[in-house]
Amino acid sequence: MAKEIRHLITTEDERTWKFDRPVLFIGEWCRLYDKRAIWGEMDAEVLQHHWIDEDKLYSDYLYLDGLYEQLLILLAEKLNEVHCVNKKIRYWRILIGPWLATFIQILLDRWSSVENAVSRFDALTSTVIEIEDDSMVPTDMLHFMKITEGSEWNHYIYSCILEQYPHILCSKKLLSLSNNKIASKKLSIKRKAFNFVSKFTNRLVKDNDAFLISTYLPIFDEVKLSLRLGQFPHMWTSANPVRAEANSNQREWILSMQGSSKFEEFALAMLPKQIPTIFLEGYKQLREQVDQLPWPKRPKVIFTSNALWYDTVTMAYAADKVINGTPLVYGQHGGVYGIAKFSWAEKHEVTISDLYLTWGWSSLSCQKIRAIGMFKRQKIRVCSSNTKKTLLLVSLTGPKQTYRLWSDAMLMLMSQTFINNCLTFASNLVEVTQSSLLVRLHERDNGWGQADQWRNQFPDIGLDLGLSTMKDLLPQARLVVCTYNSTGYLETFAANIPTVLFWDPKLSTLQPSAIPFFADLKSVGIFHETPESAARHVNKVWDDVDGWWLSIPVQEVLKRFTVQYCNVPKNMPNSIQNALCERA
Numbered sequence: 001m002a003k004e005i006r007h008l009i010t011t012e013d014e015r016t017w018k019f020d021r022p023v024l025f026i027g028e029w030c031r032l033y034d035k036r037a038i039w040g041e042m043d044a045e046v047l048q049h050h051w052i053d054e055d056k057l058y059s060d061y062l063y064l065d066g067l068y069e070q071l072l073i074l075l076a077e078k079l080n081e082v083h084c085v086n087k088k089i090r091y092w093r094i095l096i097g098p099w100l101a102t103f104i105q106i107l108l109d110r111w112s113s114v115e116n117a118v119s120r121f122d123a124l125t126s127t128v129i130e131i132e133d134d135s136m137v138p139t140d141m142l143h144f145m146k147i148t149e150g151s152e153w154n155h156y157i158y159s160c161i162l163e164q165y166p167h168i169l170c171s172k173k174l175l176s177l178s179n180n181k182i183a184s185k186k187l188s189i190k191r192k193a194f195n196f197v198s199k200f201t202n203r204l205v206k207d208n209d210a211f212l213i214s215t216y217l218p219i220f221d222e223v224k225l226s227l228r229l230g231q232f233p234h235m236w237t238s239a240n241p242v243r244a245e246a247n248s249n250q251r252e253w254i255l256s257m258q259g260s261s262k263f264e265e266f267a268l269a270m271l272p273k274q275i276p277t278i279f280l281e282g283y284k285q286l287r288e289q290v291d292q293l294p295w296p297k298r299p300k301v302i303f304t305s306n307a308l309w310y311d312t313v314t315m316a317y318a319a320d321k322v323i324n325g326t327p328l329v330y331g332q333h334g335g336v337y338g339i340a341k342f343s344w345a346e347k348h349e350v351t352i353s354d355l356y357l358t359w360g361w362s363s364l365s366c367q368k369i370r371a372i373g374m375f376k377r378q379k380i381r382v383c384s385s386n387t388k389k390t391l392l393l394v395s396l397t398g399p400k401q402t403y404r405l406w407s408d409a410m411l412m413l414m415s416q417t418f419i420n421n422c423l424t425f426a427s428n429l430v431e432v433t434q435s436s437l438l439v440r441l442h443e444r445d446n447g448w449g450q451a452d453q454w455r456n457q458f459p460d461i462g463l464d465l466g467l468s469t470m471k472d473l474l475p476q477a478r479l480v481v482c483t484y485n486s487t488g489y490l491e492t493f494a495a496n497i498p499t500v501l502f503w504d505p506k507l508s509t510l511q512p513s514a515i516p517f518f519a520d521l522k523s524v525g526i527f528h529e530t531p532e533s534a535a536r537h538v539n540k541v542w543d544d545v546d547g548w549w550l551s552i553p554v555q556e557v558l559k560r561f562t563v564q565y566c567n568v569p570k571n572m573p574n575s576i577q578n579a580l581c582e583r584a
Contacts, residue, residue: 006045008117008126008168010158011151012400012447014038015173016127024121026113026158028416029400033449047120050112051402054506061342061405064108067264068101074255075100075271082253083283087323094319094328094352096279098309099144101344103274104267105405106148107157111263114161118168125169128159133273137246140278140312148403149446164266204232207297210580211321212236213314216305216333216375217572224573229580241312242289244282251280278312290316298326300584303576305331305375308352309345327354327583331375335487336408337361338565341509343406355583357576359490360567361513370579373569374494376487385498385545388478390438391429391538394470395422396484397442397450407509408485415448421531422483423457425502428535433542438462440473479538479545484508490566493558498549501527502534517564520557 006024009017012032017023022043025031031039031046051057076092079085117124129152136156138144147153162168210229213236215222226233255268278286290313299321307314308330322328330353332338337346338361350356350369357372398415426437437458441450443466454463464473474480474492480499482489485508492499501521510518521527525541525548528534541548548554562568569575 004121005123005125006121008114008124008162010126011155013129013151013155016129016155018125018127024117024124026117027401029447032447033452034447047113047117050116051109054509057405058342058407058509060108060112061344061407064101064105064405065344065347067104067267068097070257071104071255071267071271072097072100074257075275078253078255079279079283082250082280087319090352091319091323094308094322095315096275097348097352098315099141099276099279100271101348102144102148102404103271105344106401106403107267107270108263109402110154110157111161111266114158114165118165123167125171126162128162128170128172129155130172130174131156131159134246134248137274138276139243139282140241140276141315142310142312144276145310145403149399151400154401160270161266164262202234202294205234205294205296206231208300209234209296210584211296211299211302212304213238213302214304214307214311214333216331217576221573225576225580228573228577236295238307238311238314239289239293241278242282242285244277244280244285246277247281251275276312286312286316287320289313290320293317298324301327301329301580303329303331303580305333308349322352329353329355329357329580329583331357331372332359333376335490336406336485339485339510339514341407341511344404345406355579357579360562360564371567372575372579373567373572374490375572376491385478385549388476389436390473390477391433391436391479391481391542392473392477393422393425393437393439393481394483394486394488395419395439395441395450396486397444397446397448400446408507415446418483419448419450419453421502421504423453425481425483425531425535426458426461428532428539430539433539434458434461436478436542438464438473438477440464440466440468440470442466479542481534481538493562494566494568496558498545499526500534500538502529502531505529514565517561521561524554524557526554526557 004022006022007018008024008026009030010026012030012035014035019042023045025039025044025046027049028046051060072093073089075096076087076089079092079096080087131152136147136153138147159170162170209231210226212222212226217225219235222235223233251272253272255271257264257268260268293313295317302318302321304314304318308318318328330349336343338358340346350366353368356369358369359374360371362371363369396418398418422439426434426439429437439454439461441454441463445451451463451465454461470488470491474495474497477497480489480492480497482492482499482501484503489499489501518527522529525537528537
């Protein structure tokens with residue numbers, strides 16, 4: 001019996017496709033909506049994602065978390081050796097931890113997809129573009145997150161994986177590549193004015209001032225906090241990191257680990273090839289750049305809610321100050337935290353901090369977690385909902401492929417399923433509610449063609465292409481529909497804006513402590529597990545949303561939930577000041 005041979009396609013780049021034979025798309029992300037006329041005519045199968053199994057997703061998360069800890073130690077030792085320094089593991093955890101964890105999570109996802117394809121079919125071929133290793137090396141954290149979204153970098157990673165499977169027959173193509181470097185952005189008039197003023201206010205900075213950056217506090221609350229701390233208010237912004245070119249001669253070192261699996265050997269080999277240049281070739285210049293910053297030299301405390309993920313310069317500054325005794329206070333900066341079953345981002349932020357401030361939840365097992373209240377919130381004047389006309393559905397666009405592992409990862413990855421659920425919700429609305437629907441799309445579509453799909457199925461429905469802010473849209477909404485576990489519904493709950501939620505709980509799993517709260521939301525019609533159920537409820541309450549939302553059962557459930565996950569304290573600056581002073 002003849003073996004079935006299929007041509008493996010790993011990205012949406014059509015230069016690697018074959019149209020004269022059966023193909024296997026490694027994932028739904030290969031088939032962009034605006035190219036459906038092309039792939040719709042192909043003899044094609046689409047591989048089911050390996051993390052559709054929620055047990056495997058969680059198992060892999062735990063495995064990667066353990067692998068990360070081992071690799072962090074190895075990489076820290078190597079970087080200390082290469083740079084002739086003796087930095088503690090906490091320093092490297094703050095500086096390179098987000099890259100290392102994200103990178104190995106990406107590697108395992110792509111590796112497992114290829115493994116899935118190999119186990120599924122008897123024989124595979126593929127086409128790979130010949131790409132020089134150095135051309136695919138990210139320069140810093142922001143560039144890393146940007147480059148991993150592109151088809152060329154992902155194709156390069158898949159090509160490296162396919163080299164580990166010599167029985168997959170790969171034909172090579174030499175093609176020109178686009179420039180993967182991020183263009184420098186022009187400074188806005190507002191930023192130029194801020195920089196001009198900073199030249200004078202920098203003189204008022206004391207070496208032991210608390211360093212506040214990307215706190216997520218409203219500007220007036222941050223000013224109040226600075227004054228309460230006895231220092232001149234200063235809205236710090238970071239600098240662009242120095243640029244360094246990849247040098248293959250500086251990347252010829254090897255990491256090894258006893259008892260490594262085939263995947264682990266691959267990951268160990270890829271780390272020297274892919275570590276961003278700012279951590280290797282540009283490390284000396286980065287340290288010099290940090291030393292020249294006008295920031296406090298010996299800050300009594302560092303407080304941030306979002307700077308230690310993509311901001312390489314702030315990461316280097318914080319790492320240096322923290323190992324020299326400055327306490328790090330980290331604030332929750334969005335939804336999912338304390339709610340999702342697992343999240344590496346949450347774990348990392350708690351681990352690197354001396355005190356972790358949440359929007360309401362706490363943990364008996366971790367004393368450094370402190371419930372403070374919701375930093376980021378919409379200040380919206382709430383009036384009667386029944387007088388408003390808009391049914392606002394807030395949509396989402398997921399990345400083409402996974403970039404960080406948490407329990408909502410499959411909801412992001414199954415973007416077409418997500419879009420279909422939103423369309424199903426709209427199709428189950430009665431005429432009067434459907435005619436009031438405004439769909440707010442994310443400004444970045446990532447190739448999923450959401451706007452076209454909505455227009456094709458519902459040509460008369462209002463669409464906002466992500467150009468309007470939620471602050472502008474929410475006051476017009478009689479009812480808001482949130483379609484995924486996010487910051488959005490926490491903000492509407494905190495403002496007491498009528499809200500309905502729906503998502504598949506199998507694709508967005510919850511912490512055990514959060515399950516009872518969502519069960520309560522479900523009992524009063526706020527949370528739904530299917531789009532059909534959510535639509536039926538909206539149809540039912542549309543004529544008198546206030547009558548439902550302001551009822552005693554709903555408000556009691558809402559109050560319990562908001563206290564736990566999106567509490568709004570009366571005096572946020574005072575609460576944070578007390579927390580900072582405790583650690584300073």
